[in-house]
Amino acid sequence: MMERFFIKVSMIVALLLVGGATFSSCQEKQKNSMMNVDIISAVKAGNLTSVTQLLDQHVAINTANQQGESLLLLATQRNNVAMAELLVSRGADVNQQASNLDSPFLFAGASGFTKLVSLYLKNGAHFDIFNRYNGTALIPACERGHVETVRLLANTPNFPIDHVNRLGWTALIEAVILGDGSAKYVQIVNVLLQAGVNPSIADNQGMTPLQHARKKGFTNIVTLLEGK
Incomplete structure (x- = not known):
């Protein structure tokens, strides 16, 4: 009887541990998702302080929205040189392409954002990545x-x-x-x-x-x- 009791207790403990781990994992994913939304909004708003704080909390530098537009591409679309410089300094990919094949470098060139083009040329712009x-x-x-x-x-x-x-x-x-x-x-x-x-x-x-x-x-x- 005692042996069966301990087996049942062990199974319950194991289930609780698995359930707790799953719950923690879900919480972590939800937190990361919210932080991704926050940093996308902060980049669009040009909020350098918020973006810096979120990056310091280990939000991925190449986070992208549902259209595949990276943080750096969003900053490029707004010709926000200061934001682009911050993101590049933290390792943002100047060649990362969105669903429509825009990249920060390609978009900057097409838009005549010469300062950004210069920045991206100095930070790994590839010449064999093409637009649509x-x-x-x-x-x-x-x-x-x-x-x-x-x-x-x-x-x-x-x-x-x-x-x-x-x-x-x-x-x-x-x-x-x-x-x-x-x-x-x-x-x-x-x-x-x-x-x-x-x-x-x-x-x-x-x-x-x-x-x-x-x-x-x-x-x-x-x-x-x-x-x-």
Whole structure:
């Protein structure tokens, strides 16, 4: 009888221990989830103090929201240089991609956030990670007329300035096709040419940047390209 009693007691104790461990584990997961939500909100709000405190409590530096947007990408979207510097100093991944393939580096380039591009270039930016169009940070920077960002990227050693995206366009082609021929696009074409892009690369229809520029009547760009 006593032996059975001790066996039952042992089983009850074991069940209580397992149940307690499971409960503690659930509590820990719930706490971590709440802290993740807190740090995402703090980054969006630009609250450096709260973000620092939460990171000191070991919240993962590469925490992401449901769209896969990392803390650093959220800071980048808001062009919050101070927040980005804090996150990078704590080891944030400048190449971490969201569900739509945006990364902090790619987004900064496309948005013309030159200070952030510079920061990310110094902290491990990869040139073989591409956006949803299979493009680099440089290509959309050219499309959108971000002269200084283009200047920085085009003159970065080993940057693939002649990369062709899924549409069949290089940075130079995109500057011509999607630009309006205004002064900033003339500058961009000149920057690209000075950086050593290959102006003879044609698109999927076999048209070169020069042919596109002539077709669109961009005389200043035509002059630059004819000089090459």
